[in-house]
């Protein structure tokens with residue numbers, strides 16, 4: 001068994017000591033929202049700055065920092081970075097977990113199992129579920145979590161919706177093609193108000 005966990009920023013050979021740029025307690029380079037460091041002309045993104053250590057986060061930050069250096073406006077919404085565990089089935093999530101959201105206020109939760117989703121049943125691949133976490137008052141979606149063989153692909157719809165401030169009602173009233181795995185997200189959103197139709 002190989003256990004390979006725990007990563008840290010690789011800043012050793014960058015010569016930061018010659019620039020006067022320090023590291024925080026986690027060995028990371030602090031940046032502002034434009035990815036500018038405290039030293040003018042030095043910018044940083046990716047695993048060496050605070051946040052999730054993920055390739056897509058680093059790629060989006062790379063685009064944003066290039067735009068900022070060019071005098072344009074480059075933004076990354078760090079509240080909406082999806083994470084995927086590439087197991088079988090996959091585990092994907094974006095935004096707050098149910099536990100995190102509960103510490104911040106009243107929430108509503110809708111859950112829908114792939115055991116009640118038609119293509120999952122047809123493919124005999126019914127492990128998993130979709131969970132939608134929404135603000136109890138505004139209905140704004142705070143997090144979506146999916147376990148499914150297609151979770152990593154499906155989470156993109158949730159991330160896109162959350163980027164645009166989607167509510168669970170918005171997802172529930174969006175027509176999803178049948179039979180598709182993505183219907184499970186619609187039904188989980190419907191379950192937020194107790195109204196899934198296949199369960």
Ligand SMILES: Cc1cc2nc3c(=O)[nH]c(=O)nc-3n(C[C@H](O)[C@H](O)[C@H](O)COP(=O)(O)OP(=O)(O)OC[C@H]3O[C@@H](n4cnc5c(N)ncnc54)[C@H](O)[C@@H]3O)c2cc1C
Pocket residue numbers: 010012013014045046047048053054055056057058
């Ligand atoms: C085994 C493994 C699996 C992973 N799987 C995934 C995954 O499935 N999905 C995902 O989203 N993320 C995954 N990650 C994380 C992902 O690879 C990183 O988050 C991402 O590569 C960070 O991008 P970056 O540009 O910050 O750093 P990097 O991609 O590490 O790029 C930094 C570059 O700088 C170079 N460099 C470092 N020091 C110096 C120096 N002194 N001078 C010149 N060059 C230097 C390095 O050689 C490297 O090419 C994985 C990481 C590991 C280790």
